Amino acid sequence: xxxxxxxSELPTTVIITADHGENHGEKSAHGLVNHKSSLSExxxxxxxxxxxxxxxxxxxxxxxxxxxxxxxxLGMAENRWCDITRSVVPAEVIGLGSNLDIPDQYDAEFxxxxxxxxxxxxxxxxxxxxxxxxxxxxxxxxxxxxxLLDNCSSVPDWAKSQFDSTxxxxxxxxxxxxxxxxxxxxxxxxxxxxxxxx
Numbered sequence: 001x002x003x004x005x006x007x008s009e010l011p012t013t014v015i016i017t018a019d020h021g022e023n024h025g026e027k028s029a030h031g032l033v034n035h036k037s038s039l040s041e042x043x044x045x046x047x048x049x050x051x052x053x054x055x056x057x058x059x060x061x062x063x064x065x066x067x068x069x070x071x072x073x074l075g076m077a078e079n080r081w082c083d084i085t086r087s088v089v090p091a092e093v094i095g096l097g098s099n100l101d102i103p104d105q106y107d108a109e110f111x112x113x114x115x116x117x118x119x120x121x122x123x124x125x126x127x128x129x130x131x132x133x134x135x136x137x138x139x140x141x142x143x144x145x146x147x148l149l150d151n152c153s154s155v156p157d158w159a160k161s162q163f164d165s166t167x168x169x170x171x172x173x174x175x176x177x178x179x180x181x182x183x184x185x186x187x188x189x190x191x192x193x194x195x196x197x198x
Contacts (some may be wrong), residue, residue: 001014001051006042008100009148011052012052013050013051013052013053013054013076014051014052015046015048015049015050015051015069015073016047016049016050016071017046017048017049017066017081018046018047018068018198020035020044020045020046021035021041021042021043021044021045022042022043022059022081023034023035023038023040023042023043024036024039024042026042029057036111036114037110037111037113037115039091039092039093039115039116039117039126041124041136041138041145041146043046044091044117046066046077048064048186051078053081054075054076054079054080054081055079055081056194057081060085061140062085062086063085063086063087063088063089063119064084064085064086064089065084065086065089065090065091065182067090068082068084068086069086072084087120088118088119088158088159088162089118089120090116090117090118090159090162090163091116091118092114092115092116092117092163092170093115094166094170094171094173094174095111095112095113095114095174095175098136107184109130110130112119113128113130113171114128114129114165114167114168114171115127115128115129115130115167115169115173116128116159116163118158118159118160119138119158120158120159122134122137122138122140123135123137123138124136124137124138124140124146124153125152125156125159127152127159127167128167129168129171130153131136131169133150133151133152133153133154133155134148134152135148135149135150135151136148136149136150147157154163165197
């Protein structure tokens with residue numbers, strides 16, 4: 001931080017966050033590892049630390065979404081604080097592409113499914129394009145903890161309303177418009193493989 005402070009005479013704000021976490025085979029993540037085909041709390045709950053925020057900035061234990069990070073950064077650039085807390089936080093992942101190293105106990109359909117989740121208060125609902133839906137209790141004192149409450153017969157309206165279209169429609173559209181890997185440069189493919197995406 002001292003080096004950053006010395007680079008400018010202007011006040012500098014630093015944001016520390018991550019694009020995703022990691023699964024480590026936890027029971028609450030269905031035994032999955034890495035960050036493939038899951039919306040577990042281990043993946044979704046990442047740090048967001050703001051060092052030297054503009055006046056008015058304060059800590060919160062409420063949910064925020066990285067979807068709102070651009071609004072937060074713009075506000076800070078304009079020396080104003082934006083409240084980006086949400087009463088419901090959505091998340092979505094649509095398949096994983098091709099060339100997957102799929103564990104033997106799963107099939108390709110499982111890994112290429114679409115998954116959505118929505119968190120409200122201490123409740124999280126996760127559903128996918130295969131028709132599965134689960135309800136979890138979130139432990140706010142241990143940020144990566146989610147306890148399965150039950151299988152849902154239907155997804156609550158408060159969760160579905162966070163999205164403009166159904167998960168099935170999004171998966172169908174994504175598959176219809178998917179890009180062949182040959183359209184991606186060799187260096188980009190190499191980097192994506194290093195990161196575990198291919």
